[in-house]
Structures are given as structure tokens and as C-alpha cells.
Amino acid sequence: MRRILFWFLLGGLLGTGGGFALGVFFFPYIFPPPVANQQVADRAAQTVLGTGTFVHADPSDPIHWGRGSVSVLRDAAGxxxxxxxxxxxxxxxxxxxxxxxxxxxxxxxxxxxAAFIDLGGLAAFKGSQIYAIPEGVDLAAQGSVVIWCRAFAQLISPATIARVP
Structure with a gap:
């Protein structure tokens, strides 16, 4: 009887833990956030400091990928x-x-x-989004913008920033 109870409890714990882990993994696929559509106010007044394109960091990995453009901008107020x-x-x-x-x-x-500056959580998996760069950050020392999965310490997609003269 004790043996049956042991296996029953062990199965319940493993099933609960496995179900929770699968839920955490599949939640973003089942309930993705809506497409973002943030717009830069008065784009003509912005100075483009750099641009880049997100790439698939590891083409052999079909799950972690990214694409699209990124710009680093400065407004009239600095x-x-x-x-x-x-x-x-x-x-x-x-x-x-x-x-x-x-x-x-x-x-x-x-x-x-090795060295990164966290600009915040990704608002959506698709669409335009704005992230403020903290004051005091030396942009000359920053070579890329990266989408990173903090939960699994996984590189999702990098974009090398080409400086605009």
C-alpha cells in the first residue's frame, strides 16, 4: 500500500511540475501579446545615430529567430x-x-x-516599439541591439548597429 501511495504522489508531483514547465514554455505561443504599433513622434525631427537589421543568430535553431530593422535615434531635446x-x-x-x-x-x-544594458521587456513579438536609452550610456561603446530571453539565458536575435555619419 505504501508503495502505491509513493508512486501516486511521485507521479502527481512530476506531472504537476512537468505541466507547469510546459505551460510556461507554451504560454507565449498560445496567448501572444498583440502586435505593437508605437510610433516615434515627429520622425523628421529625429536624428538617426545608427541602424541595423536583426538576424537569425543560429540558423540551425528553428525556435530562436528574429528579423526586421532597428534604428537608434536622438530627438531635438537630446x-x-x-x-x-x-x-x-x-x-x-x-x-x-x-x-x-x-x-x-x-x-x-x-x-x-560579458557586457549589456537592459532597456526593458519586449512589448510584443511583432511590430514597432520604442525603448529609451538611459542617460550616461556611451553609444560609441555599444555595437548592437539584442533580443535576449532572460528566463533561459538564450540569444534570440542580434542586430549590429551601423553608425550613421
Whole structure:
């Protein structure tokens, strides 16, 4: 009788833990956030500091991918932003963050872990989005914008920033 109770409790614990883990993994696929459509106010008044294109960091990985354009802009008041353009899209997942990374072309996790600035959580898997760059950040020392999965420490998609003269 004790043996049956042991296996019953063990199965219940493993089933609950496995179900929770699968729920965390599949939640973004089942209930994705709506497409973002944030617009930069008065785009003509913005100075383009740099541009880039998100790439598939590891083509052998069909789950972690990204594409689309990104711009680094400065407004008339001197504020700086990272603007994910309307063609931006990444494969869904949990706890995605937008990072500024010193490495100019990160393709591995260690390229990102060395030095990054967290700009905040990704608002949507698709569409235009705005992220403020904190004051005091030296943009010359930042080589790329990266979409990073904090929950699994996974590089999703990097974009090397080409400076605009």
C-alpha cells in the first residue's frame, strides 16, 4: 500500500511540475501579446545615430529567430531611443528583453553576457516599439541591439548597429 501511495504522489508531483514547465514554455505561443504599433513622434525631427537589421543568430535553431530593422535615434531635446521598426518580428518565447550590447556582432550567449544594458521587456513579438536609452550610456561603446530571453539565458536575435555619419 505504501508503495502505491509513493508512486501516486511521485507521479502527481512530476506531472504537476512537468505541466507547469510546459505551460510556461507554451504560454507565449498560445496567448501572444498583440502586435505593437508605437510610433516615434515627429520622425523628421529625429536624428538617426545608427541602424541595423536583426538576424537569425543560429540558423540551425528553428525556435530562436528574429528579423526586421532597428534604428537608434536622438530627438531635438537630446533624448535617445532604440526604435524597433514596423517590420520587426521574433519567434515567441518567455521573458524577452531588449539589450544594448558592446559586442559588435554577437552570435553566442557569451558575447552578450560579458557586457549589456537592459532597456526593458519586449512589448510584443511583432511590430514597432520604442525603448529609451538611459542617460550616461556611451553609444560609441555599444555595437548592437539584442533580443535576449532572460528566463533561459538564450540569444534570440542580434542586430549590429551601423553608425550613421
Amino acid at each position: 533624448g535617445r531611443i532604440v526604435y524597433l521598426e514596423k517590420d520587426f518580428e521574433v519567434g515567441p518565447g518567455p521573458d524577452y528583453r531588449v539589450y544594448l550590447v558592446a559586442h559588435p556582432a554577437p552570435r553566442a550567449k557569451d558575447d552578450v553576457r
